[in-house]
Amino acid sequence: MKNTTTLSFILNSKEYESIEVPTCVTLGDLLREEFGLRGTNLSCNQGVCGSCTVIIDGNPIAACHTFAFEIDGKNIRTIEGLECADGSLDPVQESFAELSAFQCGYCTPGMIMLSRALLDQNPNPSEELIKEWISSNICRCTGYAMIIEAVQLAAKKIKESEA
Amino acid sequence: MYQASNSGLISTSSRDLNAFKMVKPKTIADAVSYLNDFDSVPVAYAGGVDLATAYRENKQIGTLVWLKEIDEISDITVSDDNLRIGALVTHGQGSANEKLACVRGLQESWGKIANVRIRFSATIGGNLMALRTSYEMPILLSALKARINFANKDGLFTLAADEMSQTPRLTGALLTSVDIPLKGKPQIDYERSMRPLYTQAAVKFQDGDNSLIRIAIATEHLPPYIFEIPERLEDFDQIFESLPPDYADLRLDNNYIRYLIPVILKRQIKRLAKGQ
């Protein structure tokens, strides 16, 4: 019995089929090492800090505690997949940049993916709900207030762009 | 980190896993047979959240038994006298499910656990089977007099939530579901604002005109300890004198815990009364 699996999935809007991966490879390592998607930063490697948060079928999940085989048939978005084709930034990225809602930047891609998932699921989040979601990930630099403001701004930007 | 014999501490992670075999049983019976093929070093895999911590203690996987295709253990069902939660129900699904309304306060209590991101992956079964004192489902479920259902190669068996940590029967067993008895119309209140220092769950059961309060207390390092008292009891402080004197950890001394139980309980009784 071979210890690899064959996967099909959508990664950042691109379809992949019959990708063969050893069973023991985590999604974090797959993204970084095989796809060169180095924006997904690995830190604690046990699901605690959330730096490696990606969006799987709409939900924010840490790539470190997820095996690559778990994405079979799923749709994955990473920080690299947020930018529009023309290179313009997603409103969440734009808001984090505009309000300087980051410092060292290590948690930032994870925070942005977490925020994007929140806004996809709840376009009008209350401050309480934003706090609750953002409490999933660790940011050791900012003290969070500026991140919460950036998510609020992003919600506004998304609404404006849809109006 | 784990301690390698004769040498010292080594910091492992998922990168230390060898490529493993993977099986995807669709029935409880198949899962049980895989889990009992001990030569293949089987590991049940639900949300995988706790396993990420386990690899750091050098846990190895020979065969990964992927549980998520077993439909029988994924549902929540309610009958007249029982709420059954399948092992694969995640914290997120569980706490959002309206069926839980039959136990007042359960959605809210369960919804406080972990964080939004983890709640999408972490399951109730994994939380229990991880057997860690720092995890909270054993506290909630012990207070609720829950029964935990298992299947192993000899058939089905059931344990009380507070018996789990003391039994050797879990090897090769599949946790299938959790039963919360609805007799006595249980209502739960969970106080975890002091976590990780201390948490306390209180469940009120109606018994005719009387009601009974069942309390589960726990610290990060100690398994739940259970008390049961009649709600009407005026002066219940001395009951907690029965807390064993060694129920204490590095952060909380026994005296403070004893002092704290009734302080929190009084608030919980008030909140439970309001809930009615």
Add this chain to the structure above:
Amino acid sequence: MTKLETLNILTSDTRRRDAYDKVTGRANYTTDVTLPNMLHAKVLRSPMGHARIIKIDSSSARKIMGVHAVLTREDIKKYSESELMPVYGYFIKDQPIVAMDKVLYKGDIVAAVAAESERIANKALATIRVDYEPLPAVTTINDALASNAPELFEEPPVGIVPAYGEGASGKLRSKKNICYTFNYETGSANAFNKCDHVFEDEFKFSRMHHLHLEPFITVASWSDDNKIDIWTACQNPFPLRKEISRIFKKPENDISVKVSYIGGGFGAKNNCKTEPIAVMLSRIARQPVRFCLTAEEGFYTNTQHAAILKIKTGVMNDGSLVARESEILLDSGAYSDGSPLVAEKAGYRIPGPYHYEHLKTTCHCVMTNTAPAGPFRGFGGTQTTWACESQIDMIAERLGISPYQMRMNNLLDKGQAFVPGESGMDSDIKLGLDLVAKEINYKNPPKEPNRGIGLSIGFKDGGGVNKPATARIKASTNGDIFLQCGTIEMGQGAQTALPNIVAEIMNTPTERVRLMPIDTNHTPFDQGTNASSSIAVMGQAVERAALDLKSKILNFSAEQLNCKTEEIKLDNWTIRKGNETIPIIPMIMGFYGGTGFEFSGEGFHKSPNSHLAPLEAPCVFWEYGWGAADVTVDIETGQIIVNKLVVSGDAGKAINLNVCRGQDEGAAIMGLGQSLFETMIYDNADLINGDPLSYRVPMARDLPASFISLTQEQGYGPGPFGSKGMGEGGILPVASAIANAVYNAVGVRLTELPMSPDRVNKALLEKQYNYCKQDTSRD
């Protein structure tokens, strides 16, 4: 220094320069470095707090396929002293690359392996046999100082005591298990005699781990021609290069240290951490080696200093401070690391920003069998502010003066020297106090039961001691500007602020200025990115380099235009002469030829040395963190609820307001965690919460209902345009402001961190007990 009358660039540009890299995931960290044939290193760590190593057998590890290098003390011993000096440290060279005779804490490194994967390296490590002879471990300050305590270092390690100025002195190994002692004294002890009261109080300070999200990581390559390339997450690449050169006996121009973005440091990433092992393994394997620690290993690598602080303060009836003596004991862990430097600062900062006639302070670095402690945001100032600002309130209470008034009466005025020989205060401290007092409603406090407010003023010297910095700037023919300096971007916004300074001086859009990647081979010298020095120290070097460059361009243009330099101005790479605009490019091409030219400027900054200053050079700038807290105490459980937290720093002049705000807020929330729950917990030699899940750091949900940061721009800083450093002030006042608020709320004084519910409860019960006792004795 030229002050500019109007600032054009700074005020118009608010976005951080690293924003694009960081919000798109393009930012490169050392974790992203990979090299062909790169090996992965893992280490074996001591399972015991203190033990002698009897024997190490690593023969099986060496035979495993995929293993390319094994490092134990036996391998170290193969090198002569002229090839390898296998110990390192800041003032004291006491930390071995791998353990030699003894292990000194649980987690101490015993062996290392480089292999084709981390998995193979760990498998190899597990085959190593080590025989230990356990020795008694001392894991607290008091245990280490007990008369029967075992000595951690039987042989004195090599160490230095730096030159000190007036009143200050240092001593190595002043007592058993004390590796370094710093003393400072000024004025006569007789001052105590005239005091109406002398108060002695003792405070305990807890220990945090930095938990920077980017792990400790180094990629090292020792090439066949014996050149060493190091990619590393290090806050001070030049001192690191010096240390690597000393350890490996290599000329500094054979060693290149390269640093990209750092994913958080907070002090931990100074000097040797993962570097010596990575270099050593690469030397053996002759292949590049990546050595990345796990988060758990981080806890065993560097921590803050737990401390016991005893202060004796003499005051007059009216609350005037007269004299202070203090003894500080820092838990330095098993190796000295940055402890002696932290001791200097803790010892020096204990007076706070107040006037005294007499000061006598001592700070000891106590070695224990726990993880090595080192620099941590606040650098001794967090410890001293906790004690000092708590005691100010305690004294005020004893004398019946308001804590606000007590501070106002004693604060140093702007310009007043901290101590004789020192520089003067460079903020109006009273102004800052008024600001936070107003924000917390000091005059009209909330009148609910068990609710109270507290104030505090965090204080530290900033900019480092005797800290030189150099910068180089060049401008291409087209006016594209290259800024080279050794300041690392680790979140503090240097990559935004420093180019902005250049842009402002060159009067050109900031996009035209690029901060170049750091490589010690061509980056000009800098002592390190620490001590909140990016703006106040490096900023001055950059400013001078920009002015140098500008004057060269203006002189050249004036010559070409046959006019005086004073008649022309630089404007977006053109020359303005009256109403005329003259392009520069044709002038350059005309004079230097069609291939063009580059102008370059150099800048240097260091505080002048002075033996009159206790630390040999007057402080560059003073960093204050004003804080105020509004809390409610749950008197039944002992939980503290912070209703409102206010912090304020003085940026002097904010080069970027968002960056300043972020520094204050991030630091304040670190302080909030330490105040209420975040702490490393040792059970004798065992760290019981040394992993990110059980070690609890503040999350968004821990924010107080109201959290306010106020960036002041008082304008008196020594940096460009009157700026000052901002990185640490915010952490300083939080714990004492909360403790003072708790006292104000419920009348109990907490002297130990964190202020966990059980401690508050105990204090409340004691107060009740004493009250009852008083009551009965009155009957």
